[in-house]
Amino acid sequence: MGIEYATYRGTYRAGVIGHTGRGNYGHGLDAAFVGLPDVQLVAVADPDDEGREEAVGRTGAERSYADYREMLAQENLDLVAIGPRWLDQHEAITIATAEAGVKAIYAEKPIAPSLEAADRMLAACDKNGVKISYAHQNRAYPAQALVREHLASGKLGRLRVIRAFGKQDRRGGGMDLLVLGTHMLDLMRHFAGDAHWCHAHVTRNGRDATAEDVETAAEEGGLIAGDDVIAQYGFDSGVLGSYECGRAGDGGGSPYFRMEVCGTDGVLAFWSSPDSPIYAFP
Known part of the structure; x- marks a missing residue:
């Protein structure tokens, strides 16, 4: 039996994860949810203080965090954009996000530095009923x-x-x-x-x-x-x-x-x- 994805009505709570100096926010993924109907961009996470402040200015996010894990634990997010281009971060961030109860992830490509890492990431999303899409615009x-x-x-x-x-x-x-x-x-x-x-x-x-x-x-x-x-x-x-x-x-x-x-x-x-x-x- 396939996973059943729940429908959702109302305002989606969205968050953005970046890492200034190590892939930043990819090709503008911090702006992916800005201005969308029924989406409220509530938080940004970035370990770099200056980069985090600039991202808040660009996105209008209500709160910011130095640690994406804290944001995932505190904000009860529906949607998350994973922005860093550097691939060594993708697996840990994706799995943590999938396990945090979000409904969907929009992530920068490429997926991962190895096929094994990609399999683990997709398995975590499948296990938790999370839809994931990559930035193939x-x-x-x-x-x-x-x-x-x-x-x-x-x-x-x-x-x-x-x-x-x-x-x-x-x-x-x-x-x-x-x-x-x-x-x-x-x-x-x-x-x-x-x-x-x-x-x-x-x-x-x-x-x-x-x-x-x-x-x-x-x-x-x-x-x-x-x-x-x-x-x-x-x-x-x-x-x-x-x-x-x-x-x-x-x-x-x-x-x-x-x-x-x-x-x-x-x-x-x-x-x-x-x-x-x-x-x-x-």
Whole structure:
């Protein structure tokens, strides 16, 4: 039997967890609940005094705490935004939040520095009936929504291939896949469902990567390798996905960060931006 999530009517009590100097509040997750109807942002937690004060100013939170555990114990929260980018904190914060009786969590990506940590986090949420969502806001951008509509209506014919590219900047390779690829892989799932297999070619300085090339990612992101990754994913109905992230000669950047969705009747291309146009090809 699946977990039954309770419906809730009234005002949701929301809190925010950040850590200034160690991932801060991610990409603006402290503002995730600000201004939403039926949501009251009651508290912010941040061990850094100055950062905590600034977050209160940005969010209008009624109270603040140096320790997120104290906030969870005192505030009877319904919703919590977990903001720090640094992955070494995600497991402890997520499990403590799930066990505190909240209804839902909105968290910064990536999930965790290892698959084992991610499994423990999701298990804690399942055990306590907590819904958790990660900051893959690209799904809500206009271009991506239009692509999904074209797929559903059949205007692209049968979906065949999804190609995605990272920013190709100094993070090209394993770091790009970790911090940027998560957005594109989420969009692949959005368009094609879950992948059933994956294989990849990882290189460093033009040669095959080896165990000696494995290193710890920045921001305590776990183990990564390579400065160039080409990965392929297999989805239902023969749909093939690919993700490429190297290091461009011009330094890379947002112009490289794009996706092409290919059907039997055409191709739609767009960039990872809320104001991206869509380019259609026959």
